[in-house]
Amino acid sequence: MDRITLDGINLTLANPIELPLRWVGDEELLRQLLAAWMVIDERDIPFNPRLIGKPGVGKTTLAYAAAKRLERKVYLFQATMDTRPEDLIVTPVIGPEGTIQYAASSLVSAMISGGVLILDEGNRMSEKAWASLAPLLDDRRYVESIITGLRIQAHPDFRIVVTMNEDSSTFEVPEYIHSRLQPQLFIDFPEAEEELAILKENLPFASTSILNYVVQFLQRGHAADEPYSVRDGINIARYALKMMTATEKDPRELLPLAVERILGEEALRYLK
């Protein structure tokens, strides 16, 4: 873990993450995210985009792929309902000799090192937590830690992206945060060809016929506005393949069982 001293206060920085994710979906979306982060002058400031879509459509993967395209360190912060402002910035922890030490969150670590922060499921956070990010998301680009009294300025290379699920709890962010989280990039369910490519990328050991079968199932689900995502498709195919190894049955025979176990009985009507 790296340490840094800011205005006489020692901060422990979080480590960036490395994930085996590759974006095989719509290249235009990747370009849109990069366009949102782009600056054309040192006086220009980047956007703070948000990625919106149903669960499992690849929002985090897209954000990670775009950050890697920029060759930056990637930090991830999973927001929850009980995320407090100090969790987002600096948290005091008790050191080995009973002393108080300060741990910088992944957000602050990304700000200091000029990395990319993916704020996952941002809509789950309370307004209070969002309020602490307000100065970071506008021209000021800093955060204030109440616990340490520090004002931490973001590195010019720092970028942030917020992912949000498109369900009933989405968008519950107040107006002043809404105007700071622009633009909104919508990720829809992929087309059949893209869906097959994503499945192939994740399950390179599966036969194309099984993946095609899963894609057809998913496409029928999308047409009926069901929330079945490509992540569900991967799980279905993976489960069927594992069962095949265990039972030596044909995986196509096992697919209804896999669909039922992953998505429930009501999903069986989309199998043909």
Added chain:
Amino acid sequence: MPDRLYLEQFGNVHALPILHYRMEFAHLVREAFETVKPDCIALELPQTLEQQFLRGVRRLPEISVLAYHVAAQSVFLIIEPADPLIEGARLALENQVPLHLVDIDLDSYPSHPEQLPDSYSVQRIGLEPFYREVAKLYREIPPGEEDLRRERGMAYRLRQLSAQHERILFICGMAHLERIRQDFDTPQAQPLTRTRREGITIFNLHPECCHEVLAEYPFLSALYETRRSPLPPEPAPGGPSLRKSFNAFELILGGKQNIPEEEALAESVQRSAHRIGPEGELPDRQKIILRLFLESARHYRQETGDKVHFWQKRAFFRFARNYALLSRMLLPDLFQMLAAARGCLDDNFAYAFFRLAAHYPWQRDVADIPTLRLSAAELWSATKRIRFRPREQVRAKGLSRLKMMNRKEEKRPGDWLEGFDDPYICSYPPEDLNIEEYGRNLKRIGARQLSEEASKSEPFSSSLLDGIDMRETLRNVHEGKIYVRENKRLKSGVGCVVVILDEDKEGAKYPYCMTWLGEHAQESDMAFYATPPTDNIVGPGISRCEYGGFLLSYPPRRMVDVWHDPDYRYALSKSEHLLMAALDYSLEKDVVYAAAKSPRSFLKQHAARLGKRIIYLPLGSLSPVALKKLRAFHILYGRDKRDIAKDYIW
């Protein structure tokens, strides 16, 4: 000679180097025509197409598609106004100058996927430096055999023409001009080429396909076309609106007016044509985008009642600029602008933007020649392509994937008014569920706010209460005490909810005041003020209204008409009216009042006298997207409309 124009001269040939299908070059053709005053115009098109091509040019401003088959492939040539070759042909016909198509006709020609600079740079730096750079780029690309054959053929024809005419204006793609110039100086043999081509057909392009297959999007083409002739007078403000409305008496009398959507869009085109620069000047593409944005914002406001904020406008232009720059262009194309409209505003704005961008006033689906539907996918698939025009293949890609384009439209003007025969009105159930859920959410927020106000921290004495208050402990670390926090629970519940989206101080914007009783035990009674239902028709028997403010009261079936209740005569505005009713009907102590401004102290005192309390929530602390979803609601004329409403409600 105008600064932007540049002509290559060899012999008596004045050659204008162009990029195909770009509006800036179409305008430069006009300038070149004025400057050279030619007695002959030569174009980089094969003579075999001449007859049908000229028929298409004469049809302008209506757009035509010239089509023929080569083996199993279909070849299309779109005849649209903002193209330099088409402009050259038009000028020749209008001024009765002899026109010659000097290219040779080949059955196969390879496509060139080269990336050319944005034609907008001609506006800023002029044609000469632009052409020098592009010519340098082409010098590094070895020409194909087909290119060389075409260039020699054109040089041969130009030599023939130069013997017969004094000043020839030759309009030619930048890729070929340099070599044609060299070939012109050396005697050429007559090229062996096809002299006739059978099966060339000309079609009228279906208006719904214009946005996909035109190289310049229809709005820009329409502006170019409007500015070709003397400008018509600028439309006066307050013309036709895109909000489909009707007069109730007219409806009763059976008189149904035509709804002038086309007129409203055509007015936007005319107004924009005036405001993108002085008459006769090269239209500035950047200004065209600005006008498209502003006119779309106006339409968006008419239809949805939502205003485009300055920060949204700024975000749109910044994001669209970045998107274009990443594609190595100076200005965004239509797809990029639509993506920016959707990302920086919303789907409804993107729809308004698309509808205007795709509007070309002169195109009709019925014409004196057969009408053809053509999609970008057909043009660029493996078997069908446009031949003569090298252009980026990605330009229109993806437009049809934007689902918001599938909004239903009237089959004929006045069609939707026929659904208003049923005298019974009802609501749209998904919206009822939505507003009930939002009301419950506001009650939770109100209760939480009261609880937080009542919570306190104190030094630890005997009980940990609700846990250690870390922040307070650290803040007072010098005291050596541990602070604990007590979260107080709200003792009473929240009864009624009032949301004021717009105070409507003038009293004219939201004249429709109603009191509705809940249909079943799970639904609240409701009082609201809104825009009149006759003002915005969105489907057959379906009206769209916008709330100015509303009151939700649970349990249902208790509310009498609050708007005529003399108890509330002291209310100064509709919002106060609703708040007084809420205080009156609330069975619980607390009433949530969400508005931009807190209520007058008189109302707080009034609440106290009734033993009630007002929890004020500033409107800015609520989600604007959730409020926007809530703000519009629909009134259905007859219960049968509930089955079809989802197809029309957006």
